[in-house]
Amino acid sequence: MKQLKTDICVIGAGSGGLSVAAGAVQMGARVVLVEGHKMGGDCLNYGCIPSKSLLASARHAHAMTTGGEFGITPVTPQIDYAAAKDHVARVVETIAPVDSQDRFEKLGCIVLRDWARFISPDEIQVGETRVRARRFVIATGSSPLVPPIDGLDGVPYHTNETIFSLRERPDHLLIVGGGPIGMEMAQAHRRLGCKVTVIEGSRALGHDDPEMAAIVLERLRDEGIEIVEHTEAEKISGHDGDITVETGKGTFHGSHLLIAVGRKVNIDRLDLLKGQVAHDRAVTVGEDLRSPTNRRVYAVGDCAGGLHFTHVANYHAGIVVRSAVLGLPFVRAKTHHLPWTTYTDPELAHVGMTEAQARDKFGGNFQIVRFEYDENDRAVAEGRVTGHIKVLVNRGKPVGATIAGSQAGELIAMWAMALANGQKMTAIANTVLPYPTLSEINKRAAGAYFSPRLFDTPAVKRVVGLVQRFLP
Structure with missing residues (x-):
């Protein structure tokens, strides 16, 4: 069993964890960076970057149909859905070196590629390696929440972790969830030639000002997206290419299904009880982003609860670097200014x-x-x-x-x-x-x-x- 001692151990190589690791190691701290899945985390591989890349393809397709008022004759675009996904892959590939293991090792980090779990308040195990650290930063992010809908486990469905690998254009995409992910993917797929139905249990874009969200929803409906609000998906059945979603407002049929109802924080593997780290759905932290039950431990981004955005994780990383690396007292994370x-x-x-x-x-x-x-x-x-x-x-x-x-x-x-x-x-x-x-x-x-x-x-x-x- 190999053993390492370090100043800072960062668990998770998504946006927040990478920002902490880069800042800490370049300031002279010894840093161990642990990642059990893909470097770059959700944002690079399944979230911000792929979704904006697909939206860019969709925007080009839409522009070809709307040039009349500018003196440009509208045409029906010839859409190659697989090629649009190639564009997504190229963008991810272009950005990936910035988040790569090679780059962080060149910065001076020790990078361990396996899953981490606490074995004591000051030690974790990563594969065959034990890491003892003065400070731990939990930055494991979140994954798609899959709700317990009757029948869902028996049908093929996509989440944001799989939709960008889909090569065959859906004839009719059913989306359960009308939040930002659901609505962005709805418009992207509609503009790329798919029929789209969104089913939302509450109000679509429900975390935003209703008056302002209505402006966006009106445009989406004008583009042909069916948005059914205030009804739950009660039962799902079917097979590949033929999916049925039953709700209180009717039954909807489609060829593909995307589940986009929310996020679940990735803390299940960490064995936080052995680390004496209090938690519920996320790690329990104060405004200083530190665990009240184990002051060696910080959490950033989705793991700290609150807003699930890449820029919030990066903001949290700056707070942690000032506290854990520079030892600055009274450093606190605020929320009133986060867009x-x-x-x-x-x-x-x-x-x-x-x-x-x-x-x-x-x-x-x-x-x-x-x-x-x-x-x-x-x-x-x-x-x-x-x-x-x-x-x-x-x-x-x-x-x-x-x-x-x-x-x-x-x-x-x-x-x-x-x-x-x-x-x-x-x-x-x-x-x-x-x-x-x-x-x-x-x-x-x-x-x-x-x-x-x-x-x-x-x-x-x-x-x-x-x-x-x-x-x-």
């Missing part, structure tokens, strides 16, 4: 509070300001006029923003920066932006906040009158 985006077309992006949350906290002591895409010159020029921005303001500071529209994921960055740094609306209003750009939507939203104070106030008009009377 997210659903990459449909139009996109749906959010940061901070929703309107409902603002009402719970502030009562009526906040304002809502809006600006429409169809009043932005760049959006008009490009025919991207669907959508608007909605900003919540309390005492001159933005406390939440939601954008539904073209490049919403890019535009939300300005509001994420404002919330992270406690900036006021004046910081947005005073920013000079190039014309014509979509980013002016943000500035015009800030202007919509100040306009009533400047143009609709009798006192301001009286002052201006006096100034003009006596100005030399």
